[in-house]
Amino acid sequence: MAVNSAFRPALFFAALLFGTHAFADGTPTLSAAKTTEQAGLVDIRKLAPDIAEDIKYAGSDNFVGTPVDGYLAPKCFLLKPAAEALARVERDLHTQHQRLQIFDCYRPARAVAHFVRWAGDLSDQRTKPAHYPTLDKGALLGDYIAPVSGHSRGATIDLTMMQCDAADAHCKPLDMGTSFDYFGTLANTESPQATPAQHANREVLRAAMERQGFRNYAMEWWHYTLTPEPTPDTIYDVPVQ
Template identity: 50%
Template sequence: MKRWGLLALALSFNATAHKPMPDDFVDMTQALPEAIYDIRYFTDNNFVGEPVDAYLAPKCLLQQKAAEALKKVSSAAEQQGYKLKIFDCYRPQTAVAHFMRWAQDLEDTSTKAEYYPNLPKSELVGEYIAEKSGHSRGATVDLTLVKQGKDGQWQELDMGSPFDMFDTLSNTMDERVSTEQRANRLRLKALMEAGGFKNYSKEWWHYYLVPQPYSDTYFDFPVK
């Protein structure tokens, strides 16, 4: 068995596998219908290049406290003329294991140009991809802001790098981004921090509720 196969097997035993979604988790596509949902790991439009294991529906699931906090962020954003666009929320441990398998398959570089143009794939594990993710606790969200254009369409703000780009350019305070791009990142940061979330400094899109409702639990029920 390949090394990544053993790792995936080990992870499956460490997660809370085969258990249903806890009662205190909320489907945000119903609780926050005004947001825009682009759940990337349900599709092949992501760094893996295919739908990710355990994403069975394009839904955003969050623990109730995080859900209520994000609803407040959404209301504050709307007062400023913006909406939230959400890429990922709760992430099953099975999906994290899929990421690890992909990262350790160094021959598959089909998404390199778009997602990690300046790094060898061998350097992604640790800095960007890990054996466990805070997303699996249910109180972390990847998102951006959108604003309505003259044509009535909601467009993403220019953040200086795309979602899930593995590069120091995605660091929230990277000095290479333009004044406008930095202002957009800081606008999102201010809204999220006012709602009780904290930014992961290496990814401008990544925020987690403080304190975490589940500090030591990594769930593994599917997104469905």
């Protein structure tokens, strides 16, 4: 769940409340859109009906341990150019009996604020064994969690790859070395802690995504952003429903 660590928290939350314009330091504009249609966000299943989804923040199987604010349904929305590019990745993979599995797509700004509140509650350690076993929770704010996320711009996605049999059935996720939203260096795409087989699997995913214009975030093997981004200076806060 990569973040933008350059931020001014008080001003950012003022922007959320009052809809102010982008700041000179690069803090993005909050869109006035109230619906996915107004924001230009597209449900990926309209373009790739069979794509596999495991939208983690719509349920409790995530690092917060509860459904996250703004996720009212387990759906993947992206701005149209990103959705079209992702659908092309999925079609390309089908020729190799492979497919994508999506963990997260567009993320409402209110969800990111939920993450920040959770990170500030050091008494809640329920998900430490699964998500940050080698880190103190207090260290998560910054590189891992911050008030501004690229996901809120509508062109970033978290995902993995599955290998299917010759009949395109019985698809199983490839071994990438960590689960989704593992906070630690093993999740770095080029981590020396990963095995050669895990590196190879990460490279297969990266190559498939790069062919359609997505770039990887080096700290997280699952995180990709379409380049150039359609709305690089705008974030959205419409609910996923």
